[in-house]
Amino acid sequence: MKKNYNGGCSCGEFRYRILDDPIFTHACHCTLCQKYTSSAFILHSAIETLNFSIQTGTLINSNGPSGSGSLHKVFRCSECLDQIYSQFNFIKNNNILILKTTTLDDPNLFPPQAHIFIENKLNWVKLNDDIPKFKKMYNREEIYSLESLQRRRLAEA
Numbered sequence: 001m002k003k004n005y006n007g008g009c010s011c012g013e014f015r016y017r018i019l020d021d022p023i024f025t026h027a028c029h030c031t032l033c034q035k036y037t038s039s040a041f042i043l044h045s046a047i048e049t050l051n052f053s054i055q056t057g058t059l060i061n062s063n064g065p066s067g068s069g070s071l072h073k074v075f076r077c078s079e080c081l082d083q084i085y086s087q088f089n090f091i092k093n094n095n096i097l098i099l100k101t102t103t104l105d106d107p108n109l110f111p112p113q114a115h116i117f118i119e120n121k122l123n124w125v126k127l128n129d130d131i132p133k134f135k136k137m138y139n140r141e142e143i144y145s146l147e148s149l150q151r152r153r154l155a156e157a
């Protein structure tokens with residue numbers, strides 16, 4: 001059965017729906033994400049591009065750097081410029097997008113499954129949850145579930 005989770009930007013012009021649970025969700029504490037969000041960290045959920053459905057509004061995109069050094073495209077509501085998702089060059093075929101998880105109407109749906117780039121974490125952010133924490137990036141093979149690994153492989157095949 002298809003799932004439906006709705007989300008959108010703060011001005012309300014851009015609305016989307018995702019049709020499945022994310023493949024994986026992490027919190028990124030890198031300095032670039034701190035700048036992008038003007039906040040302490042960002043929540044990113046990987047989902048298949050096919051499972052992202054635009055309901056209303058339009059997106060514009062701009063290029064930015066990313067922690068890995070490869071190019072990164074940020075897609076934003078064309079009205080309020082809120083970030084909705086990113087595409088990273090290292091992800092083959094653009095068949096996976098990286099959703100800004102807190103743009104979902106219910107951002108509690110998908111809590112992070114890992115913290116990354118905690119070497120850049122703000123000092124006052126105390127991580128007392130029991131999910132894996134990484135100085136930089138994790139190795140997908142080590143922390144994704146088998147199902148998530150398979151979805152990722154299929155999308156990038």
Ligand SMILES: [Zn+2]
Nearest residue numbers: 028029030033
């Ligand atoms: Zn980051």
Ligand SMILES: [Zn+2]
Nearest residue numbers: 009011077080
């Ligand atoms: Zn907007």
